[in-house]
Amino acid sequence: MRCKQLELGGWGRTTMASVSAYRPERVSAAADTVRALDAGSVIAYGGGRSYGDSAVRADGAVLLTERLDRILAFDEDEQVVVCEPGIRVADMQAFLIPRGYSLPAVPGTGFATIGGLVANDVHGKNHDRHGSFGDHVCWFDLLMADGTVKQVAPDSDGALFAATIGGVGLTGIIVTVCVKVLPMPSNAVQVTEMRVRDLDEFFELFAEHRDRAMYSVGWIDALARGAKLGRGVLELADPSPAGLPAGKARKLRVPFDMPGILLNRLTISAFNALYYRRAPAGGEVRQKSLTEFFHPLDAIGDWNRLYGSAGFHQFQCVVPEEGGPSGIRRLLEEISASGSASFLAVLKTMGGEGRGHLSFPMRGYTLALDFPARAAVTDLLRRLEDITLDYGGRIYLAKDSVMSEAGFARMYPALREFRAVLDRVDPNGLFVSDQALRLGIRGPGR
Numbered sequence: 001m002r003c004k005q006l007e008l009g010g011w012g013r014t015t016m017a018s019v020s021a022y023r024p025e026r027v028s029a030a031a032d033t034v035r036a037l038d039a040g041s042v043i044a045y046g047g048g049r050s051y052g053d054s055a056v057r058a059d060g061a062v063l064l065t066e067r068l069d070r071i072l073a074f075d076e077d078e079q080v081v082v083c084e085p086g087i088r089v090a091d092m093q094a095f096l097i098p099r100g101y102s103l104p105a106v107p108g109t110g111f112a113t114i115g116g117l118v119a120n121d122v123h124g125k126n127h128d129r130h131g132s133f134g135d136h137v138c139w140f141d142l143l144m145a146d147g148t149v150k151q152v153a154p155d156s157d158g159a160l161f162a163a164t165i166g167g168v169g170l171t172g173i174i175v176t177v178c179v180k181v182l183p184m185p186s187n188a189v190q191v192t193e194m195r196v197r198d199l200d201e202f203f204e205l206f207a208e209h210r211d212r213a214m215y216s217v218g219w220i221d222a223l224a225r226g227a228k229l230g231r232g233v234l235e236l237a238d239p240s241p242a243g244l245p246a247g248k249a250r251k252l253r254v255p256f257d258m259p260g261i262l263l264n265r266l267t268i269s270a271f272n273a274l275y276y277r278r279a280p281a282g283g284e285v286r287q288k289s290l291t292e293f294f295h296p297l298d299a300i301g302d303w304n305r306l307y308g309s310a311g312f313h314q315f316q317c318v319v320p321e322e323g324g325p326s327g328i329r330r331l332l333e334e335i336s337a338s339g340s341a342s343f344l345a346v347l348k349t350m351g352g353e354g355r356g357h358l359s360f361p362m363r364g365y366t367l368a369l370d371f372p373a374r375a376a377v378t379d380l381l382r383r384l385e386d387i388t389l390d391y392g393g394r395i396y397l398a399k400d401s402v403m404s405e406a407g408f409a410r411m412y413p414a415l416r417e418f419r420a421v422l423d424r425v426d427p428n429g430l431f432v433s434d435q436a437l438r439l440g441i442r443g444p445g446r
Contacts, residue, residue, distance in 0.1 A: 001033045008062060011304055012051040013311030014373045014401055017058035017434060021045070025067045027084075027141075027149065027175045034173065035147035037061055039428040040442075044169045046113035047088060050120065051314045052401030053434035054168045060432070063173055065115055071095060072176065080138060082178045085115025090295070097290060102184035104136040110295045115174045120398040121166030121359040123366075124294070125215040125237070128351040130182065132361050134165035135354065141176035145426040149175060154355075162414075163421035166356030168397050170422060170431050170441065186243030189215065189293050192236045194283035195276065199230025199332065202347060203325045206234075206365075210349045214238045215293070218347035221272035222369050223265060225336050229329070232344070233279045237293060244289050253301035257309040263372050265339045275344060307372050312342070313401050315384055316368035318350055319393035324365040327391035331367055331384060338380045345369035357418035360396045368399065378402055397435070405440040415441070 001022050009016035024030040034042065045055045045062040056062060065086035073082040079101065083092065089103065090110030096102055105124040107117065116122070121134040130136075139153035142164060154161050164171045192213075196202050202218055210216060213236040220232035297303050304312065319327035328347065335341045346368045354361045371377045385407045388395060394411035395403050409415055422429075422442065429442050436442040 001029055001036075003061065008045060008048070008056050010052045010055070010401065011049050012313055012373070012401055013304055013307075013309075014313060015053040015056065015434065017053070017056040019056060019058070020061040021064055022061060023064040023067055027068065027143070030063060030068070030143055030173060030175060031147045031149065033063060034143055034145070034430070037430060039430050040432045041430065043431060043433040044085070044115065044119070044173045046086060046116040046119075047109075047111045049107075049109050049112045049116065051399045053438065054120075054397055054400070056434055057432060058434055065113060065173075068175065074099075079183070080178055080180050082176065083114055084176060085113060085118075085174045087114050088112065089114070089117070090291070090298070093290065096181055097184060097187050100183060100185065101181040102290065103133075104130050104180060104182045105133040106294045108295060108297065110291065110298050114177050114179070118165060118174055118177055119167060119169045121354045121356050121361070122398070123350065123361055125217045125348060127361060128210050128216070128349050129214050131351060132354045132359065133179070134356055134359060136180040137165065138178040138180060140164065140174050140178065142171065143173035143175050145172065145428065145430040159417070159421050160425060162355060162357050163418050164356070166354055166359035166397075167418065168358065168435065169433065170436055171425055172431060184239055184290070186240050187246070188240040188242070188244045188287045188289050189237040190240045190285065191288050191293060192283060192285050193279045194234050194236075195279045195281055196230075196232050196234050198228060199325070199329055202230055202232065202234065206349050209236050212236075216349065219275065220332070220345040220347050221269075221276055222332060222335050222341035222345040223269050223272060223339065229336065230332055231276060232347070233276060237288070240287055244287055251301060252299060254303055254305040257305045259308060263307065263342055268342050271343060307342070307370070310373040312373055313371045313377060313381060314368065314399040315371065315381055316366060316396040316399040317384070317388040317393050318360060318362055318364050318366040318396070319388065319391040320362055320364040323391050327387065327393065328365050328367055330387050330391075334380070334383055334387060335369070338376070340371050340374065340377050340380055342370045342372055357414040357421075358397060358412055360394060360398075362394070364393070366396075368396075400435065403439065405438070408439045
């Protein structure tokens with residue numbers, strides 16, 4: 001198959017790489033491509049919405065899955081859908097929602113692909129209730145390093161199944177996925193928005209509502225300090241029995257890289273204060289479409305250009321429930337003191353461990369936010385990594401761009417089992433990403 005030289009990177013735009021890109025339209029063509037490649041040279045590339053270097057291989061190859069995007073079967077009695085990996089979340093939702101269903105875990109962007117949801121064991125705003133995406137995967141077909149396709153299920157090869165769920169593409173190329181879907185009565189949710197004065201109130205409200213509402217998410221002003229530390233807006237949502245009229249969404253676009261000087265503490269603090277006051281002091285209840293609720297930033301095309309040509313880092317960690325409030329407080333204090341955070345942080349609860357060796361979730365609290373790529377930010381991210389380790393937490397591989405090899409090994413205790421699976425199914429190390437080399441998952445001595 002012919003290839004094209006491309007410059008590809010993560011959504012954060014800090015890790016660009018020159019790659020040989022292959023774009024198969026059928027699984028047979030993908031298999032032919034894999035058989036022709038050398039060891040240590042290829043990784044799958046889906047929607048390009050992982051933030052760092054987990055889906056690129058500098059001076060190597062990527063297999064673009066965008067044309068492997070067909071829905072193959074839908075069984076309403078069993079409530080399962082079978083599809084190829086390259087179909088986007090938004091397109092799958094457009095198929096499911098009119099039929100009364102939704103994907104079980106929906107990420108913050110509809111541009112992510114189903115293959116990416118499996119490879120990153122994606123979670124949504126309903127993790128307490130429904131877990132992460134991998135909890136709903138029935139089976140998948142995996143294109144192996146020798147060019148064969150193997151169907152993998154928990155009862156057929158449990159170790160390979162666990163290595164692939166959340167395994168950031170290192171076990172092979174996912175070419176078919178069967179996933180259980182959730183009933184969804186309409187295209188809308190009923191959302192309660194309330195202003196939250198500080199971090200302590202956030203944790204009180206989470207404790208009160210996490211077992212009641214299907215969806216919950218907190219938006220935090222990460223630059224607030226002192227008595228206002230952790231102030232923000234809490235959104236609680238449940239499916240709405242009545243839907244909203246279908247309308248054409250307004251689409252904005254960032255046409256060029258914004259000057260980095262526009263992102264400073266003054267402008268970001270002003271934006272965060274406006275967002276905080278947007279929610280009425282007494283709260284309000286309103287309907288939102290599922291698209292607006294799940295994917296608010298998708299309304300702004302190329303929003304990553306807001307950070308300028310240098311790009312940005314996203315940091316997301318989870319800390320265990322015991323000690324979670326003090327851990328999140330320490331993280332926010334470090335972030336606020338640095339003055340480096342941009343816009344709003346996202347705080348959510350998580351319900352439990354995922355099924356994969358490298359699954360991110362654990363029962364506790366997850367904090368996510370962006371940082372413009374500047375010299376001081378790398379040092380800040382190292383400090384945040386240390387705090388996360390102090391509290392027994394972990395950093396999300398889909399968002400990682402600078403995590404240390406030692407920190408990664410401490411955060412993911414099933415790494416030895418994961419490597420054992422890689423040694424069995426890909427002994428020559430065909431499937432490799434720049435992230436896998438940076439974190440020491442694969443490479444010399446591994």
